[in-house]
Amino acid sequence: MTLNSHTLADLGWSANFQRQLDTDEFGAFSPARVTGVHRDRLTALSEAGPLLLTLPPDLSAGDVAVGDWVLADPATDRVARLLDRHSRIFRRAAGEASREQLIVANVDTVFITTSATEEFNEARLERYLALAHAGGIPPVLVVTKADKADDPETYLDRLRAIAPAVPAILLNAKAEAAAEALRPWCGPGRTVAFLGMSGVGKSTLASALTGIDLETATVREDDMKGRHTTTAREMHPIPGGGWLIDTPGMRELRLTDMAEGIDEAFAEITGLTGECRFRDCTHGPEPGCAVQAAIAAGQVDAARLDRWKKLRAEDAAHAASAAEKRRRGKAFAKVVKQAKKAKRPN
The missing domain is CATH 3.40.50.300 (P-loop containing nucleotide triphosphate hydrolases)
Known part of the structure; x- marks a missing residue:
């Protein structure tokens, strides 16, 4: 396989991406897979070969990742649309x-x-x-x-x-x-x-x-x-x-909005939480804790429980911080809007 000769299937195109195209996009745009993300441009591969694409005003480099699929406008060499990812x-x-x-x-x-x-x-x-x-x-x-x-x-x-x-x-x-x-x-x-x-x-x-x-x-x-x-x-x-x-080695791996992923990584613990006597069980000293019972029986590692709690707490704290930042941003925008309205002449 060379960089100049691919079918869409070679590049990873699937029915999931095909279903995202509107009728008027067939033939008008070319599907292309992103191979590099730069400050204001993308490198990509299509059936026609390598492409150098500019980003539209509604997309920034931070919105796109290597491996993404985009629709390219061959008339302007610009990204027309970013397709939804499967992962x-x-x-x-x-x-x-x-x-x-x-x-x-x-x-x-x-x-x-x-x-x-x-x-x-x-x-x-x-x-x-x-x-x-x-x-x-x-x-x-x-x-x-x-x-x-x-x-x-x-x-x-x-x-x-x-x-x-x-x-x-x-x-x-x-x-x-x-x-x-x-x-x-x-x-x-x-x-x-x-x-x-x-x-x-x-x-x-x-x-x-x-x-x-x-x-x-x-x-x-x-x-x-x-x-x-x-x-x-x-x-x-x-x-x-x-x-x-x-990808580069990542020295710091900070989690946010990953509660489901964390729970899946600790499936032997989360699979037991629904069996606890109390719905709000902290899996600590409460009576009837299924997780603590499994630890006592040697079925769950106590150190794993501690690490699960730590990751869930970190994820929740980051999510709460993000929500608070959004709330403050909306409140500030409201104040600015009111101030501008107050300055308008009657």
């Missing part, structure tokens, strides 16, 4: 409680990548799982640097303890078989993405899957952390069909 990865934007930051869109599988080193952290992985579930993307857990661990299988055991229903893979990212372990989730029209901290081998795996040399700096011997050089989201073709969206 997305997003987080709360730094410093702005009311705005979400899009990471990628229309992904079919996300490889949540960690390593068999001291970097491995259950609480962080649970955040990534909540992120994937909230965005409607099936996750796969990938543990790299298996060759660095004395007993790498213990890392799979730790993954099963927090996500028994999520597929998990243990590998050496630099081994020839690494890409083959990921291929069951790739294929024509399918899009995958990597999420994880910098230095866990995402670029190495991306290079193995795509055949494109994505530069990774030398690993430091003292802590085995590579310096991930990806600084922007990019979409690359996978030989044999499909696409990979490479």
Whole structure:
């Protein structure tokens, strides 16, 4: 597959996107998939080849993500409309409680990548799982640097303890078989993405899957952390069909409006909450708490309950902050409107 020859199906087009087109849009506009987001322009791929598109006044670069589908006006090389996504990865934007930051869109599988080193952290992985579930993307857990661990299988055991229903893979990212372990989730029209901290081998795996040399700096011997050089989201073709969206390592992963995703990541706990004696049970000292009973029986990890409560509290606080910011914004706008009205001559 080359960048200049694709069918819409190759690019990931589906009946879900086709149904969004109005009758008068057929033939007038060209569907195109976003491969890069810049300040006032997008790079995209269509059946006709690569496109450079300008954004309309009602769209900003923050409204679009790599992987999105747009309708392009061939007469003006402008985006006519952004189509609804079937999935997305997003987080709360730094410093702005009311705005979400899009990471990628229309992904079919996300490889949540960690390593068999001291970097491995259950609480962080649970955040990534909540992120994937909230965005409607099936996750796969990938543990790299298996060759660095004395007993790498213990890392799979730790993954099963927090996500028994999520597929998990243990590998050496630099081994020839690494890409083959990921291929069951790739294929024509399918899009995958990597999420994880910098230095866990995402670029190495991306290079193995795509055949494109994505530069990774030398690993430091003292802590085995590579310096991930990806600084922007990019979409690359996978030989044999499909696409990979490479993303930068995210140092900070702040959650907001992700209550459902968090609950799905802690399904063994949320599946019990409806069995508690009291509807407003805090799953603490109250009598008749089904969650505490499961902990006492060894069916639920108490540490998981603590982390679930922490994430739910963080998500609720951010959502409340966003609501308060919107309320203040509306109140201020009302004051300004009244002030302008008062200044008008009678």
